[in-house]
Amino acid sequence: MTLTIGIDVGGTKVAGGVVDELGNVLASNRRPTPAEDPAGTRDTIVEVAAELAAQYPTATAIGIGAAAWIDAAGSTVLFAPNLAWRDEPLRDYVAKAVGLPTVLENDANVAAWAEFRFGVAKHADDSMVMITVGTGIGGGIVLNGKLWHGANGIAGELGHLQSVPDGHPCGCGRLGCLEQYASGNALVRFARAGARQEPERAAKLLALAGGDALAISGRQITEAARGGDGVAMDAFAQVGYWLGVALADLAQSLDPQILVIGGGVVDAGPLLMGPAERTYRDQLAQRNRFPVAEVHAAQMGNVAGVVGAADLARRS
Numbered sequence: 506m507t508l509t510i511g512i513d514v515g516g517t518k519v520a521g522g523v524v525d526e527l528g529n530v531l532a533s534n535r536r537p538t539p540a541e542d543p544a545g546t547r548d549t550i551v552e553v554a555a556e557l558a559a560q561y562p563t564a565t566a567i568g569i570g571a572a573a574w575i576d577a578a579g580s581t582v583l584f585a586p587n588l589a590w591r592d593e594p595l596r597d598y599v600a601k602a603v604g605l606p607t608v609l610e611n612d613a614n615v616a617a618w619a620e621f622r623f624g625v626a627k628h629a630d631d632s633m634v635m636i637t638v639g640t641g642i643g644g645g646i647v648l649n650g651k652l653w654h655g656a657n658g659i660a661g662e663l664g665h666l667q668s669v670p671d672g673h674p675c676g677c678g679r680l681g682c683l684e685q686y687a688s689g690n691a692l693v694r695f696a697r698a699g700a701r702q703e704p705e706r707a708a709k710l711l712a713l714a715g716g717d718a719l720a721i722s723g724r725q726i727t728e729a730a731r732g733g734d735g736v737a738m739d740a741f742a743q744v745g746y747w748l749g750v751a752l753a754d755l756a757q758s759l760d761p762q763i764l765v766i767g768g769g770v771v772d773a774g775p776l777l778m779g780p781a782e783r784t785y786r787d788q789l790a791q792r793n794r795f796p797v798a799e800v801h802a803a804q805m806g807n808v809a810g811v812v813g814a815a816d817l818a819r820r821s
Contacts, residue, residue, distance in 0.1 A: 508564045509818045513810030514571040516587035521553040523561045524815035528623035543589045551602040567607040568818030570615030570810045577658035608818045617645025619813030624804040632761040638768035642684040686747040696726045699736035707736035727773045741776040749784025767803030
């Protein structure tokens with residue numbers, strides 16, 4: 506059975522794993538990411554990959570998923586918002602240092618590929634769109650059984666679809682992006698505003714935050730919402746609404762077999778998925794003559810990046 510190495514590069518950790526053809530992780534390791542040091546981050550990736558290659562000398566290739574914009578050739582990190590990389594020729598550096606063919610991909614793309622191949626969308630054979638909901642929002646698109654990169658390699662930036670004309674300013678330079686209304690940061694902003702405006706409905710939430718609305722965190726919002734806190738539940742309802750609108754737009758434009766919501770905020774389960782699915786169905790109510798994609802929560806969890814990157818390396 507062919508073995509490959511997957512590396513998931515984030516702002517806080519570099520995680521690696523040896524993965525078989527069925528998506529099983531046979532060995533894993535990790536190192537802290539020296540995010541302010543481009544050369545240090547690059548060498549940390551090499552250390553993680555080389556250690557796994559030494560454990561499994563039959564491994565044939567390396568796949569890297571990085572939280573960054575990757576060029577169309579899949580060789581260079583053009584820009585990484587949470588790392589100090591700018592025009593970093595990462596693929597060839599790792600391939601030369603470790604001595605194995607290397608594939609470089611965006612982190613949301615590799616997570617989407619893992620779900621398509623081994624996760625909630627494994628029964629799909631044609632298409633899938635995944636929105637990843639974390640601190641920000643990313644996405645991955647699979648069309649005709651292949652990742653869709655676009656002409657310049659940066660397709661799938663779903664967090665920067667416009668939700669609200671002239672809405673909240675986004676770090677990308679636009680106004681009203683989905684990321685400003687449906688991300689983990691948006692959830693916190695909604696909850697803090699609600700707690701200031703209606704403190705009596707936010708009693709559980711404010712208690713968890715020590716009485717300070719500005720100290721409210723994402724985990725506290727989830728805990729409070731599970732306990733019936735009105736403001737916390739409203740915050741999830743708002744995020745779910747905007748996610749549902751975006752999913753309906755994606756269904757109309759791409760008509761995929763399946764739509765997937767992934768990322769850390771999905772751990773909230775029905776608090777998020779309920780309003781997202783209801784809004785999605787409401788938005789497409791007039792399409793009842795036609796089938797529409799089912800909406801599912803991602804299944805692969807924390808191993809998605811490693812597994813997806815390794816599988817893409819196997820196919821290169």
